[in-house]
Structures are given as C-alpha cells and as structure tokens.
Amino acid sequence: MKIHLHQTNFTIADFDSARDYLFKIFEEKKEGLHLFPEMFLTGYPLQDICLHKQFIDRYLETVSEINKFLKKRKEKGITCLIGGLDYTMDQEGLPLQIRNVAFKAEAGSELRPIYTKRLLPNYDIFDEEKYYHPGDECAIEKINGKNIAIMICEDMWPSSMHPIDPGLDLKIYAEKKNIKVDLVVNLSASPWHIGKDQKRIKRGSEISKLLHAPFIYVNKVGGEDEILFDGGSFVVAGDNVIDGLKRFAPDYKEIEIPLFSEEKAKSNKPYEMTNTWESLFKAELKPGTPPTLNEWTDKECEEALLALRFGIQEYAKKCGFKKFLVALSGGMDSALVLTIVRIILEEGQEVEAIYMPGLYSATMSYELSFELCKNLGIRLTSLPIKFFHSAIRNSYKENFKESMEGLADENIQSRMRGALLYAHSNQKNSMVLNTSNKSEIAVGYSTLYGDSVGAISVLGDIYKSNVFTLAKYINKKFENIIPEGIITRPPSAELREGQEDSQSLPPYERLDAMLEGMLSYRLSTKDLIEKGFSEEEVNKVYGLYTRSEFKRFQFCPIIKLNAKSFGFGYRVPICKKRY
C-alpha cells in the first residue's frame, strides 16, 4: 500500500484551502493511505476561536461541503486520515463538547471520526483541556487490509501528569483482540523548540518497538504568532529512521508501507521518557561554581537561524507584510536582528534600517551602524532625536516649571524612537522587528513603548550571551558581515552620559545563568546562592525580574525557541508580594 505524507501549512481557519487540498487528492485519483496533520481542517492552536460561533459556522459549512463532495465521488482505494474537530452542539447551537479527532475520508461516504485524541496537553503553551474532550478508546482501523493504529500528537508522550499511556493501551488492545498492528500513525501539530525534533524521532522509535510495527509521524508546519511548528515528519521502524520530510517547510512524500524487522526489535526499552513535563522545565546550566549558561553549539545556532527565518517570514506573510523595518542603535542586538532579516530576505521583500541618534549616542554607534548597513547592502536613514529631545526638555520645563530628570529624561529618548519608528512603519506599511533580548526582557531593562516596541520579537527568547554566540556564528558563516566593533564594544543603552549595562546589571555571563535557573522554575534564590552566586546579586536580579512583570505583560509576541520562554506559555501575575 502506498502511503502519502502531507506535511501542510495552512493559515488558521483557512477552511477553503484545506478543503480544496483534500478535493484534489480525489480528483487526481491518488491511491493509497493519505496522512494529514492534527487539526488539518481547522489549523492549530485555535485558542478561544474554536468556541466562536463565527468560526464554528464556517467550519461546519466546510465539513458539509466535504461530505457532499465525498458522497458523490467513486474513487476506490483512496483513504485519508485527517485531523479535525468534531463538535457536539447544545440546543442553542453552541458547543457542548469538542473532540480533537482523526476523520476517515473515503469516496462514497461522509467524513467519519474514527479516533479521539486521548492525552490533551495542558501545560505551558498548551490549554487543550480547556477546549477539548479527551477520547477514551484505542483505534486500530483496517485500511486496505492493513491494521493501522492511530494516535494524535500528545498520545505518544505519556508522563506522570497523564493518567494513561495510549501506546501501551494500544499494545494491550491489539493483543486482546488478536490484531497484528501493521503500522502506527501519529497525526501531529507539535510545537517546536530547539532539540525537540530529535526527541520525537527517539520516542517514535520506542513506540515502533513497543508495537512491533513501523511508526509514521506527520506534523504540521506553520508559524502561529510566537509558536513554530517545524514539520519534520518521519518514518521509523525500530531503530531505523527510514524517511524524513523537510523542516520548517511544507512537504509531501509518497512512500511504500514500511516493513518492521522483528529480529532487530530485541533491545526493547520503550518506556524511557524523553520529553515530558518533568524534563521541559529543566534549567540549561553548565555545572560550575557558579554555573554558567549552556552556550549554543554551531548546530544550535544553525537551528535557531532556521527557526527565526521561518518565524519572521510566517508572521510577515500571514499578516501581509512585504517590508521590514529595524531601528539600529549601533549595539549588538539591533545589528543581529538586521543581519538576520537581511539573510532571510526573499524576492519581493525589502528591509530598511533607521538610526536615531540622541544626545548620548557615540559617534562610533553611527559609524558601526553605517558599516553594518554597507556590508548588508541596506539603506540606512538617520533621523536624529537630539533636537526633539531638547525641545521636549524645554517645553516640559516651561509647562511643568521643573526639569525632566533621571528616568524620565532617559526614557523619553527611547519612546521618541519608538514613535518615529512606527511613523515610518505606518508610512511604508512595514513590519517593525523588535530587538530586545531575553535577558533584558527578564530584568525589565528596556523602556515600555520605547525599545520594547515591535510586531514580533526576534531575540526575545535568546539570552544576551547567546546573542553574542549567534552573532559570532553568523560572522563565521558570512565572512564577518557584522563589524567586529559591534560585537566587542560594551553594551549600552546610551540614554545618559557614559551609560553601560554593567552599571545596572551583573555581567551577562552570570546574569543569564541566574535567569535561566529562575525562569526554568527549577531554582529558587536560595538554590542559586547555594550554587555559588552572591546573595546580593541574586536578590538584585530576582527583584528586577519580579518587578518588571508589567513590562512583559504588554510585550509583543516573541518567537519561541526554547522549551521555556516568555509569551503565551508564561503566565505570571503583575501584582504580587516581592521578596
């Protein structure tokens, strides 16, 4: 039997495209078993919109169009397993129960839900128990004479937080019914983070060995605001990785049903959990006194670049932007963002840079920005804010009868820049890329409505230490495209005379390790002190972190690269006791 892997990328709620894609399979008479991602018909993650009447109306219309189509078709030998939602309505036509299911689509009959997802992830960025009702049965479907065991995404990840293990249940069920499983398929919409794709393959192999059958994993592709779905569908039989699809791109493959070699299936260790709730929130620290952050390897840098390319492009395309806009400061973060955007630029897209020097901007900041833009072949426009800043100072003094001082005088510069940047963005309909890094966001070392602005944050899930690592990696790969001076100069916000980050923050080496410990949930301030950080520094960093929640609350979406990141999976109250 032929198996078709459809690794698709459709915008959330783009019902027409999903429907037409499905119709084509029958129109082109492609025989075999067609596998689609989880919630192919609707998109994922839907959050609240799966409850909206507007969404439900359009979705049910599509389902009924598909049913009408299928009933008229005559093609034999085409079976599609499609992820979608199965609604049960109340008398008022509102959802009483929603199931995340695999539909079977064949010519001559309507869509039939044959399996309901059993494990609903409900941690970090996941809220599936909020919306969906779990299934309580295994499904082994006979298709073309073959026994196909079905799973949906999380079903392959049993853990201490889930009461059941659908893989093991499938084994017991098959044995009881005396069914020889020929193939296990998993329809997925699995968010990516660095390293996760490898864990999936490892786990797929374990399930293959458990059920003595090949395992096919079909994952969706898509950048959904901050969350990336990398595709990377694969086929394993025991320890053999037989096939793999593209990463971060739609793909399609037709394969023969793979064989499972019983001989090789001897070292059976199927219950090693590799990616559970428990392992998700593990601080990525390198032992030492004090420990340091794990710096990214070249491979991780490459992976991050791939993901950032995808995340930026997906947001731009799904929101209809063809132009990008970056504010350069002469510092590391904005230089890296601009370089990344330049590297990933596609035909028909443009990127512009603005440099907005203030009273405290060093000449070097302009020179380095200019040099960078020359290297990248990007037009740089200067829009000095010195004059506006002075004018505001004067007007403030005149009207309030006192001088603008300290933080007020520092922040107004950053906010002027935010306003001017967005004026140009409005004028050109370009997408502003935020340039804050994870360390800054964690300690609130940024100005709300100032340098924190943007449509999406590129570096918001990268600690400053790894911002440098990634810059150096890019320079290795692209012949020192980022001027060395940008990488080596001491970080500064240039909002007052002689300001340097090191006046307000511990060195990034220590800061980042402390932050990772705190943000992973694993380490308390007490733990950090025990690990060799100074009590003074730990308390200072914890204070900065906990007092800046209000800034993160209003932050733009951050492209998610790590298991634990700010954004949708990070929910912390603003008002709380600080200790």
Add this chain to the structure above:
Amino acid sequence: MKIHLHQTNFTIADFDSARDYLFKIFEEKKEGLHLFPEMFLTGYPLQDICLHKQFIDRYLETVSEINKFLKKRKEKGITCLIGGLDYTMDQEGLPLQIRNVAFKAEAGSELRPIYTKRLLPNYDIFDEEKYYHPGDECAIEKINGKNIAIMICEDMWPSSMHPIDPGLDLKIYAEKKNIKVDLVVNLSASPWHIGKDQKRIKRGSEISKLLHAPFIYVNKVGGEDEILFDGGSFVVAGDNVIDGLKRFAPDYKEIEIPLFSEEKAKSNKPYEMTNTWESLFKAELKPGTPPTLNEWTDKECEEALLALRFGIQEYAKKCGFKKFLVALSGGMDSALVLTIVRIILEEGQEVEAIYMPGLYSATMSYELSFELCKNLGIRLTSLPIKFFHSAIRNSYKENFKESMEGLADENIQSRMRGALLYAHSNQKNSMVLNTSNKSEIAVGYSTLYGDSVGAISVLGDIYKSNVFTLAKYINKKFENIIPEGIITRPPSAELREGQEDSQSLPPYERLDAMLEGMLSYRLSTKDLIEKGFSEEEVNKVYGLYTRSEFKRFQFCPIIKLNAKSFGFGYRVPICKKRY
C-alpha cells in the same frame, strides 16, 4: 457554636501576613469555627507561580512555621478551615501534584488537609486544571459536635462541563452515612462580574435547601491585576439571607451558627443553574430589529463605580503608587476616567491631568478640559504637541525625502502624547490610567503605543454607549460635574482636520450591539445580519475586529466588569484567516 467569617485581602504570595493573621486568632483565643477564603495562605489566582521553586520554597517554609506554632498552642475550641495548597513533590523537589484544599488548623496538631476542591474551573479566565489535581471525595467534618459539609468555590456550580455535582454527592454521602449536615461552608476565591454576587446568593440558597442546612459562603477580596474579587460573603438558610459581609472590602463577622427551618424548605428546586459556562457567554442584547445593547441601569452604574474604585485602588496600592495621571483630550472617555479617579481619591493620593493639544485639537477641547478640571479641583497642565509634530514632519521630510502622510501623520500625534505622558509619569512616579473604551479596543480604533498606553485600563470593559450612560449617572449623582459639552459633542480622535468617529465606524448604538454579539461568542456575522444589521456594516465591523488582534495582544490589563471581557480570559491568535 460561634462562626467567624474572615473575608480577607492579602497580596498574592504575602505569606507572612497570612501567617500572622492566623496566629492572632489563637493568641487572642477566639473560640469557634473560623472560616477563611479559598487559597487564603497563598493568594489567588497564582497562574504559573505555583510551579516556581521560589514560590514553593517560601510557601512550604510558611506552612512549617504554622505547624510549629500550632503544635505548641494549647487553646481548645478553636478550629480554622483555611484555603491553601497541598503539594506532593517528586524526587527533585518539584511539584508532582498540587491540590487546592481546605486545611483544618487546631492547637496541638499540624495543618491537616481535609478536603480537596473537586470542580476545577477551566474556562475563560480560569486555568485550574492546568495546575491543580481535583479531589474525588466529599468531606463532612465533625467540628464541636456539628457536621460541617465543605465545598471550595466552583464546587457549588455544577454544569454540563463538569462530570459531577459535589452538592448532590454530599447529599447522597450524608444519607448513606446517615449524617445530619448542620452546616455547609464554601471557601471561595470567586472573581466578580456585574450581577454575579446575586447569582451566588441564589445558588447558595438552592444548596441550603438541597442539604437542609444553612450555607455559609466566605469569599476573598482583592484586585488581582485585572480580576476583581468582591468578597460579599453571606449566610443563607433556605430562602432566608441571614447575613452579608461588605462588598469590595475586607470584613470580619462573628455569628452564631444559623438555624435551618425545615418547614420553609418545601419548594425544593435546587437544580436550576444560574451561572454556568452556558450562561456566561450570553450576549447582553435587548431584542429589536436590529437589537441594541442593554444599557446599564442606575444600579449597574453604581456597581461598576464601586468595582472601578476598587480595581484602580488595588492596583495602585499593590504596586505602590500614590499618584495618578490622566491625559485629557476634551472627549468623553478621558473626562470620565479623570472624574472617576477624582471621586475615588483617598487621603495621601494625588491626581494630575495633562492636556496635549495638537494641530487639529479644537479650542473647545481645551475649554471643556479646563472646565472639567475646575469642577474637579484638579491641576491641568497643557503640554502642546503642535510644535513637536511640525518639527517631526520637517525632519521626516528632510531625512526620508518624502512627506509623512495619512496614518503615519495621524498616529505620530497619538504616540507623542503617549511618550510625553509617560515622561511625566516617570518624573512623578505616577500611575497612568488608560482611557480606551471596550468598543475602541474591539475594533482597533486606537493607536498602539499612543492612546492605548497605561498601567491599567479603566473603561476597557465598558462599551462606548455605557461610557455615556455612566457619565450621565455620575452627573446625576454629582451635580453635573462633567461639563454637558463633553457628553454631547460628537466623538473624535482629532488626529486630522474635521475627523469624527462616525466617519470610520457605525454609530455606537449599532456598533456596540454587534460587538457584544460577536464577543460573547454567541453570534456569527450571519446571525447578526439575520437579526437586522446591514451586511455591509456587519462585515466591516467584523473585519476591524479581527484585524486588530495585534493591538489587543499588547494592551495593558483591563479592569474586568463583565462575564466576557478582553484580557486574561480572551485568547485569540493574531495570525488567522480573515473572512
């Protein structure tokens, strides 16, 4: 037996204050049964911080201090039922399971969890299934010879989304064990919205009649970012409301154990659901063709004022602000916000107003702002942006070789105001109150980083029609303190010559009704057209709504007044197909 109702308000994670409050009860030898709110020891809602090692360390320390204290005490006849969390840890000292429990505290023994909350709300603003493990048993505790049945918050609200009904279970359990229930207590942390307090009492009465025992409800008080807990604890026996505690303020009462009159308990209708998932998302529309929004009654206006006072004050106090700052435009929204702040001002607090006229600000805008501030006795400072605006236009033209136009030229004015407002806020350490209303937020009729800025939004859960209703109510109550001209002039953003809201939006009367229909989840565009709205207007409004998700994503916390509001309980992806 004496019953003590402790309607407390402690900041989230303020363990020391909760502990000391508890100690005092034993030190003052207050005999009887002491009832505390749900999660009294920790605060609520905790969101992710209940998983943070930092939080857990401090909480467990507090629990062990309390245990040490209790074991040493000798007072007889004091029993406390306290809401708190019961952690089960894994080998690494991280939470394996967290239970939302009622602890029993008595002299001579440690805190003992005697009941675990059974129904975990997991809709809208609630994510309890994400964090907590549900209980599966009833608890009827013998205290001082009386049988006390225990519930925690949601346990009293069975619905089609919950598989069980703890009230009914209690009845069955009591009958099976042949226990006569003497009292039902509910320890609550129940977020408020307009009208909910009345529903609670009605439901409490139903449970009292079901179990043939008085029902005591102890609710927490607190403004937790956008969510308000109103207290309003009460005692009912059958249809009799015996006692009630303050609303939106901490309170304490000592009462005798109430009696339940068997005679009166005849008309037994305990299973009318009054406040379920199903009723929560009901559009508040008044029938008509097309329907209109339900305008607030005087009682609802008074209730909203009470809630806004509480929400603003709680945020200010918990974040340490003593000064408020409002940008006046001469329009209705900012005038109402300033008036509300003035009305609620407490000793030691100040409020300032800034008026920042631009090129298109009418003279009337200044005159009305001035008149309002005179009425309110508030200092108004003018900080004109005309000059900055012209300077930016010139500089933009000089550097970009083109004129700033359209949206760019409109928005820069709003963003300049945002920047200047925050400059003054930084200078004075004052809390900026956002002045956007719910209609504007819904259709994106505001400038991101411009008029959308603020620490907290006062009107963000009030449709424009009700903004007017509330203003008129205040004028009735406070002798036309808001100049009539502000209420009657046509709404305008004054960002271009002759601009009026009505050029871009349908009249608020229709707009608000359409929005409420859409946002309640209950009505699709098709439904709205069927109800008599024009197809063109409906599609326009839906388009504006769905395209402005990116603005809501970065919006400040909005004080929640309605069952369905923007904010934490509203989660919608930015990138999605628009139809």
